[in-house]
Amino acid sequence: MSHQHDAARHPVAWFVAAVILAASLPLSGALAAEPTPPVAPGPLPDPWVPPESRTPPSSPPTQGAALRDQVERKLKQNFDAADVNGTGAITRAQASAAGLGFIAQHFDEIDTQKAGLVRFEDVKRYLRGRGAQLN
Numbered sequence: 001m002s003h004q005h006d007a008a009r010h011p012v013a014w015f016v017a018a019v020i021l022a023a024s025l026p027l028s029g030a031l032a033a034e035p036t037p038p039v040a041p042g043p044l045p046d047p048w049v050p051p052e053s054r055t056p057p058s059s060p061p062t063q064g065a066a067l068r069d070q071v072e073r074k075l076k077q078n079f080d081a082a083d084v085n086g087t088g089a090i091t092r093a094q095a096s097a098a099g100l101g102f103i104a105q106h107f108d109e110i111d112t113q114k115a116g117l118v119r120f121e122d123v124k125r126y127l128r129g130r131g132a133q134l135n
Contacts, residue, residue: 068135079100081098090118095107
């Protein structure tokens with residue numbers, strides 16, 4: 001009995017040979033794809049920000065004393081908004097309701113008089129004690 005391996009007896013061999021041959025041939029026409037140059041990675045735009053708002057700010061970022069003033073003004077605005085009674089002091093509940101979680105969480109440490117109220121100066125004193133550089 002002869003062990004000849006001709007293609008007629010092994011159709012799988014023909015298929016494998018055809019795949020190998022096809023893989024080695026260059027593509028032409030519409031199937032050939034031009035290699036695309038690599039794109040330099042960059043920050044991805046936020047899809048929720050309108051394109052006109054994606055431009056970088058024209059002025060340099062605030063630094064030093066100007067930044068400290070800006071931070072203090074923002075803190076004061078938020079503190080004043082929480083002071084719904086206009087007394088110049090807020091309770092833990094008012095701090096929490098206004099989203100001043102840091103003040104609410106550290107209220108007992110800030111309220112050194114144990115009066116149940118803290119003034120903005122009390123908050124500043126506490127922050128300075130923790131290393132904040134405020135005016």
